[in-house]
Amino acid sequence: MTTRTSLRLKIGIGLAAVAVAAWGSGASAVRAQSLARQGAQAQRGADRASPKYETWLSGQVRHRLLMLPWYGIFDNLEYQIRGHEVILLGQVVRPVTKSDAAGTVKGIEGVTRVVNRIEVLPPSPFDDQIRRAEYRSLFLGGSPLFRYSLGVHPAIHIIVDRGRVSLEGEVDSRADRDMATIRAKLVPNVFSVTNDLRVART
Numbered sequence: 001m002t003t004r005t006s007l008r009l010k011i012g013i014g015l016a017a018v019a020v021a022a023w024g025s026g027a028s029a030v031r032a033q034s035l036a037r038q039g040a041q042a043q044r045g046a047d048r049a050s051p052k053y054e055t056w057l058s059g060q061v062r063h064r065l066l067m068l069p070w071y072g073i074f075d076n077l078e079y080q081i082r083g084h085e086v087i088l089l090g091q092v093v094r095p096v097t098k099s100d101a102a103g104t105v106k107g108i109e110g111v112t113r114v115v116n117r118i119e120v121l122p123p124s125p126f127d128d129q130i131r132r133a134e135y136r137s138l139f140l141g142g143s144p145l146f147r148y149s150l151g152v153h154p155a156i157h158i159i160v161d162r163g164r165v166s167l168e169g170e171v172d173s174r175a176d177r178d179m180a181t182i183r184a185k186l187v188p189n190v191f192s193v194t195n196d197l198r199v200a201r202t
Contacts, residue, residue, distance in 0.1 A: 049083040053110065057081055064104040066153055070097045073154045074131050076168040077101060077118065084112040091119045091159050126189075127160045133187045134158045134165060138180060145171075145180060156180065156197065163191040170198045 058081050065077045075097060080087040086105050092098055098118040106114050135158060139149040148155040148171060159166040165184055171177050177197045184193045
């Protein structure tokens with residue numbers, strides 16, 4: 001990051017010196033405007049993040065979000081990388097998860113802006129009941145999907161919003177994805193089930 005900053009300073013100083021020399025020698029105003037445009041274009045080019053940096057940044061954001069203490073199976077966090085800007089998306093049960101997500105991403109080297117679009121789900125005893133019932137239906141009672149609930153970071157996340165259920169995450173096969181839909185629909189009093197599970201590439 002220090003190297004890029006130094007490069008921008010050198011570009012700006014060099015173009016400024018050329019502009020002054022041209023002005024002092026009686027160059028036209030058109031020439032001065034052209035130099036100004038070149039300087040602006042150089043500045044925009046220097047501000048663009050390289051693909052290598054964006055790849056590194058994506059890994060850093062993912063790691064930090066996974067390390068959040070309150071991020072659990074009933075939350076879903078996603079993000080987008082736009083140069084040095086990070087956009088946070090998803091749904092969480094606790095407001096602290098939303099604020100902590102933005103805070104930890106802001107601390108990553110090179111990040112200039114964090115747009116926090118994470119939705120905090122409204123508190124609801126009705127939704128809490130559905131969350132518990134969905135967990136039991138998906139993972140317990142000898143379910144073949146049990147392995148997706150294991151570990152610190154479960155592969156399947158259950159999002160419940162006003163009686164509507166969404167399944168987020170990744171499974172190994174289309175058969176497992178279809179099984180998740182079937183078992184999620186077994187829970188009573190659910191208005192709808194949306195299966196957004198991705199199937200891992202083999």
